[in-house]
Amino acid sequence: MASLLEKIHSPEDIKGFGGEELDALCEEMRRVIIETVSANGGHLASNLGVVELTVALALAFSPPRDTIVWDVGHQSYPYKLLTGRYPQFSTIRLEGGLAGFPCREESEYDKFTSGHSSASISAALGVSEANFLQGKEGYVVAVIGDGALTGGLAYEGLNNAGRLHRNLIVILNDNTMSISKNVGSMARYLSYIRTKPGYIKTKNRLERTLRKIPGVGPAVASGLRSLKRSVKRIFYNSTIFEDMGFAYYGPFDGHNIKELAETLETAKLIHKPVLLHIRTYKGKGYQYAEQDPTIYHGLSGFDVTTGDTGAKSQSFSDEFGQALCSLARENPKLCAITAAMQNGTGLTAFREEFRSRFFDVGISEEHAVTFAGGLAAGGMLPVFAVYSTFLQRAYDELIHDVSMQNTKVILAIDRAGVVGEDGKTHQGVFDAAYLQTIPNVTVYSPAYFKELRLQLAYLVEQGRGLCAIRYPRGRELYKPAYFKSTTAPYSVYGSEDAAVCLVTYGRVFSFAAECKEHLEQGGLPVKLLKLNRIIPLDGQAVQEAFSCRDVFFLEEGVQRGGIGEHFSYLLEQRGFSGGFHLRAIQDPFIKHAPMFRSLEMLGLNAQGIEQFVRETLGHGKGGASA
Template identity: 55%
Template sequence: MRKLLDQIDSPGDLRSLTVKQLGGLCGEIRQEIIRTVAKNGGHLASNLGVVELTVALHYTFDVPWDDIVWDVGHQCYTHKILTGRRDRIHTIRTQGGLSGYPNPKESDCDPFHSGHSSTSISVALGLANAKRINHDPGHVVAVIGDGALTGGLAYEGLNNAGRFPKNFIVILNDNKMSISKNVGSIARYLAHIRTEPGYLKVKSTVENILDNTPVLGAPVSSLLQKSKSLLKQALYNNTLFEDMGFAYYGPYDGHDLEQLISVLQNAKNINRPVLLHVITSKGKGYPFAEKNPGAFHGVSCFDIKTGESQASGDNFSKVFGRCLTDMAKEDDRICAITAAMESGTGLTDFHKAFPDRFFDVGIAEEHAVTFSGGLAAGGMLPVFAVYSSFLQRSIDQVIHDAALQNLKVTLAIDRAGVVGEDGETHQGLFDVSLLSSIPNLTIFSPCYFSELQMFLHQAVYECPGVAAVRYPRGGQLFQPEDFTVTGNTYDVYGETDAPVLLVTYGRLFSMACLAAKKLREDKIPVRILKLNRIHPLDPQAIEICRNAQHVFFFEEGVRQGGIGEHFFYLLYQQGYQGKTTLRAVENHFVKQAAVRQSLIELELDSDSMRKIIKTEYQK
């Protein structure tokens, strides 16, 4: 029997199916997503939770003429399957394959490239106004999760969107809120009635009659309006969205296709901004993800039958969490802050051990930095653990609310450098360039777990102001047997007085050691300068390069404003007369691929280092 999914080449094909068939289609989509993520890794629980909602949206709206904007975008797998990309879904998050996030370069059904949180309402409002200016009658829908509503940008968007006249719908995908049966049933019943066009017509007619009734009309209408608002407030206990100008309806069962389709169709006919509140279950349809949606939010490859991940061993995030927990045992001033990434940044054990000194501020990186500044001003030692990609959102706060006041704030920057399959929106390639221009700020870049422990201690206790410790995703790489971790600002390794000096930092030191080993076979002696404190640079580290014939700098970060440029500037200021070569990430965004593949493509792996040095040295 032919699968229902095989009959879907575009969203329009959904409308030839019955609601019962749509339910069967949802089951097939879930199996497709589970198989794909088990093989490639990715976001599982969030995608399984929005299957029915996505099907209902595409059944009701007509993309790309109507626009659907997915907040964060990691829950877009069903959307991609339904919009002509099913034959490529097996390539998602792989080199040359589909992105794990919406991407207009892939399809005109993706109106905006998104990978960070809380942007959908602002984006959708811009799209809606563009349609209005161009006299385009199409609708715009923003789908935002309750987690993304912890980000301030979402409220900036809501504050402006409440004034938009029509064709603008926000869907709140709520996968955490618990609603008791009786109150929830009443709320859904009233909301369903209020979205019926017939109800709205009767309401308008009654109010017109009352307004034209002498003496009593306006007061009675006002009284009814106030009574309605009081009843809603009693039932929902929240009038925030309506106070912002939205017509609020819900909550609805986000897995009830028939109801979702009916509500969406009715919402299209309301001539004001609409907010629909739907309740979904993360991980729905896969028992392991349903029981532990947090663990199955973003996953590596796993066994479908057991749910067990194929990833194993220690990683920098876990080591950081253990180190900070140990430090907190000895010092009750240490606090840990995270922006909705407790597990991802390795802080689960810290939270259990010190709940009073652990703060999850939600997806609000700007607030996290300023909040950390307040803790520091109050005498605490805050450590904000954040992915490099997400730290980008809080650079103003780092400058104004931390560094300007020389406050003792530590930034633990996870996923620094190339991150792999999450691609362009999540690469940690900009933090060094952004932070190194800020006064009163120190940056460390460890290569090994033991160095992470040393530099974290230095950042918290020895640096006078803001300090950042940046470390890569995953585990530590090759370490030569004859290399000793010192904790110094820099280390020198390799052949003394070698004509070639290779300078680098972070995990690229491992690549440099492998390259030097191979270059010895080519009769090219190499000395390696390993930078540990990469900003400010130790003047003695610059001095070491003066007698080298050729200095090569390899950097896992953007070239513009990076440490390499700054290093060579200082070197030439000291009168260096030799040759220099800088290899870093040039002016482009790095797409998804395995970390190893990306480093090869960027010519930052050991073989590329060997080839570049050999070619340049022999010129």
């Protein structure tokens, strides 16, 4: 069968499709997404679940004049296929290819870059107001999942949007639970009838006519609205969206294109914010993803025929989860918190063994931190496991609700450093810089599994105040034979009298160790200083570097405000007169590429570090380098 996607250069191209063609298009989109994700990795189940919804949006609206804002954005693959990006779709998540999330630089159809949850309503409201202020035409739609609706930012957006008397359409993509329970066939019937375009037009016409009746018109119209709300309250258990100022309709079948398109056309006629509640099924159309949408949410690749996702190697997340379980068996006060990332952060076993001490608070990192502060104030020992990129959202809570309270909370910061194909929205390169601005923080950064276990146990047993342990995504890398795991603030390897000192922490230590060996094979003695505790920096560690002629600081984190800059400041305070050479990340919005490739481009792999050292010493330059 000829490809329909090859004929589509914009959403306008499907508006003349008949029902059979639309069904065939959905089937083709699913096939392309499955084949591409199987090869490139990426998000599967969430994208398969919104194929019909995306087609319905393309039928009802006219992007880019109309704006579609996807919450999180990991379900935007079908949208990319319908907005002229099918020829490049095979490059998604590959270096130089399409991003795995909406990206403003990639396409005019992506009005808002996204990768974090719960932001779509606020962003869509901003676009809507910008259109109004500039006299621009165009509808604005936010598509948000029920998971993202657990985030407080979503309700801040709803609260603000509900005060306005302009059209803003929010689509609640409910794929796991019903937020508003329907009672019987009558409720379903009312939802269906009330979303007919004829109903809305008739209702608006009737209200306008009533208001024109002298003396009693406005009162009658108001009375009818009040009666309507009372009747709806009989049939709907929850009216939270309507209480916030939205017109609520649904739930609807998210896989019925005709009904969805008709409903969207109706929503365009309502001169106030509208929330459409639709039901979809993650993984729809691929049996393995339907059976286990969690496993097939995000993958590195898989076999399409068998569904085999391949052997999974032990990761830092796994080690953390196992270590936390061991510690919890000895400490009845230890609790684990996740913000809807139980599997990703390695807490599945903890949840099974210590169910009463496990808390999944939904996608709400701000709440998670304050909740942890409350647990600590109440006498428990909370450990919040969170990806570095998502912890950024809770900066204020870390300061006000933990540090200022002087309570003990431990952060287990997963995916610290470069993460690879998920790209700039997910890079974990900011945490070390912003954490050192918070008073009384202790942060460890292990490079290996055993270190993680030792340092986590140390923080649980002896840590004070706000503590953190940060570790990278994936597996261990090269470990030199001379390496020793420790909870000491720093470790020194190599020649004590060397003129050249390499200073680093975390995963980059593996590459620095390789570089050290290559340099020494070439006759250049090197001291390798590994910072185990990066906040606060140990004064003696700074002194170890002070005795060297040239200090090379290597950091898989942002340069501005990072550990390297602070180390340089401490050296300068002591009167260091040698050369300090800093290699850190200057542009933190690192585009998607395999993790090793990203580190290579940043000059933080073994070869890049060695070249940095040789070229710097060969030119005899001092000062800072990047």
